[in-house]
Amino acid sequence: MVTLIIATIPACELALSDVFASLPDIEIEAERIVKGEENAAMPLLWVRGVEPDDFEAACEADPTIDDLELLADFDEELLYRMQWFDRIGLLFQMLTNANATILEAVGESETWHLRLLYPSREHLSKTKTFCSEHGLSFSIDAIRNMDRDPSGRYGLTSIQYNALITAVDAGYFDVPREVTLDELAAEMNLSHQALSECLRRGTHVLIEDTVLIGAAEFNL
Structure with a gap:
């Protein structure tokens, strides 16, 4: 049965940990996250609570980021395209082996809040097993089975x-x-x-x- 969950993951185990650490008031919302080449993801991110120069300077020091590009500046929020590398094994596991769909992803206070859709509970168990085997935190805050209703x-x-x-x-x-x-x-x-x-x-x-x-x- 299709399963919908909301989970929290520390940024240090996913992406942008250094950015969150240096910019404590920042909020980041994923417009889209797609799988790129073998060791990369290419997200579109809305960034709030920070000036472009400060965000870009923080990104330069973050090893998970490459090819940063500002697509739009709407004063109170910025739209960026970038590539994620390095500590994104959990992300790829969710997107590939577990066939998860990332419906929403919001990062703040050095934590990512994810809304994920899995084809079944068995697919969700693959993510939990992966996290256990690699010493990763994956806290499920809410879970719901999707029936015909x-x-x-x-x-x-x-x-x-x-x-x-x-x-x-x-x-x-x-x-x-x-x-x-x-x-x-x-x-x-x-x-x-x-x-x-x-x-x-x-x-x-x-x-x-x-x-x-x-x-x-x-x-x-």
Whole structure:
């Protein structure tokens, strides 16, 4: 069964450890990470909380980085393309042997927070075995099996998923609203209070599961 996890990995065991150490306020978010040549990965990274000159100077001293290129400067965030070398064996193991898909990767405070999709629990066990054999840290903060219920993709209960979908279809989130909460509750045969709580909790889960990476607590 397809398995979704959120995991944390120290930067010293993945990439950009020296950058995080020298720039404690930096936040890095991967736009994309693709496998390059045999010992390299080529990520596109959004960089926040630092000036371009300071970031580039820190990158020069980091052995995991090569071929740094600034693609865009939007004042509060920078988009870079680079290559990662050296301590990225864990990354390649996840991308190749374990067939994992990196959905999100955010680095801050010398730690990487990853959202990973594995084809099965058996594939996930390959990453855990690899880390154990190589003395690497791989902390799983949340895990969820993906079944046929579409709510499982987002960490929602079936009731939360159906409530949100019904609310969107009925125009509850439109401006102005096309239906009141009481009308929607009557349509779904729920009380006003039950539906209100369902929508709030479902929205909370979606925000954690899509925006606040590393903070989600999945409904298993």
